[in-house]
Amino acid sequence: MKTCAFTGHRVLAGTDYDAHLLERVVADLAAAGVTRFLCGMAIGFDMEAAKAVVALKDKRSVELVACLPCANQSERFSQKNKLLYEKLLNLCDERVLLQENYTDGCMQRRDRYLVDNCDVLVCFLRRSRGGTYYTVKYAERSGKKIISL
Numbered sequence: 001m002k003t004c005a006f007t008g009h010r011v012l013a014g015t016d017y018d019a020h021l022l023e024r025v026v027a028d029l030a031a032a033g034v035t036r037f038l039c040g041m042a043i044g045f046d047m048e049a050a051k052a053v054v055a056l057k058d059k060r061s062v063e064l065v066a067c068l069p070c071a072n073q074s075e076r077f078s079q080k081n082k083l084l085y086e087k088l089l090n091l092c093d094e095r096v097l098l099q100e101n102y103t104d105g106c107m108q109r110r111d112r113y114l115v116d117n118c119d120v121l122v123c124f125l126r127r128s129r130g131g132t133y134y135t136v137k138y139a140e141r142s143g144k145k146i147i148s149l
Helices: 019-031 045-056 079-091 106-116 130-141
Strands: 003-008 036-039 063-068 094-097 120-124 145-148
Touching: 003 045, 003 106, 003 130, 019 045, 019 120, 036 045, 045 063, 045 079, 063 079, 063 106, 106 130, 120 130, 130 145
Parallel strands: 003 036, 003 120, 036 063, 063 094, 120 145
Antiparallel strands: none
């Protein structure tokens, strides 16, 4: 097990999301030999996961890979989220651009890429619909190890 990917909801406010739990899980995975972390760079859980990996980089030899559905992913982000996105993107060790322009289905393509290229998926799933639900179900069908927070 060398590669981990993340999926989770964009809106974390009002949920039982625990940043400290995510940090512990990321640290435990790195201690167990995970060296590569794939992040879809969406608002919410993805960016929280990226921050947890970045925080670990001083202690462990790990890589953060931004898996971008399209080049203009952050176009509709708030100014605050755009700044965070750019900061995190600049701290990534690698960028994978799945397609140049936004199209229907590009987010699902990114989600499948994350699952297809990981050994373990860390998820924050609280609803039985939407992109996170789709990604977790795809990971289950693909036989991936899933850690649910």
